[in-house]
Amino acid sequence: MPNTARWAATLTLTATAVCGPLMGSATAAPSLAPSGLYAPSALVLTTGHGQSAADATPERAVTLNCAPTASGTHPAAVDACAELRGIKGDLEGLTARNDVFCTRQYDPVVVTVAGVWQGKRVAYEHTFANECVKSSYGMTVFAF
Template identity: 50%
Template sequence: MRSIARGLGLGSAAMALTALTALAWPGTAGAAPAGTESLYAPSALVLGVTTGADADTGTVVRAVTLVCAPTPGGTHPDPVAACGELLANGSQLDPLAAPAADSVCTREWNPMTVTADGVWEGRRLNYTYTFANPCGLRNTTGVLFDF
């Protein structure tokens, strides 16, 4: 049985293979062909707020997605401003989690942890910062974790 596709030209064989792929693996028929590259490095993050000092054992309070390339989007309430902050600071997120200079908070220990996990400009990014209490989180200088 070496001549199953003998009567088919190269174009017909490719079309048959594409149809077979679409039937065998739903969702892959519309995938971009191999070798296609975007003009933008991927930049997409999942941002989270967790109660507790450890994001792995705490309770997730809120989480949003933030996509910055090719255009700002996601479920973040202000993706344009958040992406602008990220572009200005690169992968250094500590300045975005810093409390405002004029903020006044109690000294209670009721920790809140923020996380950013995903890809920034094509590189893996995993960030965690723990505030002493919710007041510290509310008084950050940026909008990245303001959701």
């Protein structure tokens, strides 16, 4: 199976798992109290080695739901959601930490994020020089 097809299959399966339950909330009864309403925040994060998502081999995919509560298969869902709230869901706002020192080895790692953050569609792709550089961005969002 070509790498592009593997990425598509991975994203489709994980997006269905994450966003499927959200579809029911769009048709919820209008009698819900305002305190029961929330803007969904559900993301699928993937990582793999390669120059871009199109030519990378997918290695890991996790789900992250941040509303109404933190959950999903992300190993640090509560902390990752807190970190995303701190940058208002703008993944470009994640910056490299100063306390991490990485080699200059070039072994590109691609991270993709797809889903919704507070009801708005999110599509993010970033290629890091290596695994260490990827891990240096933020504290927990990309730590999976």
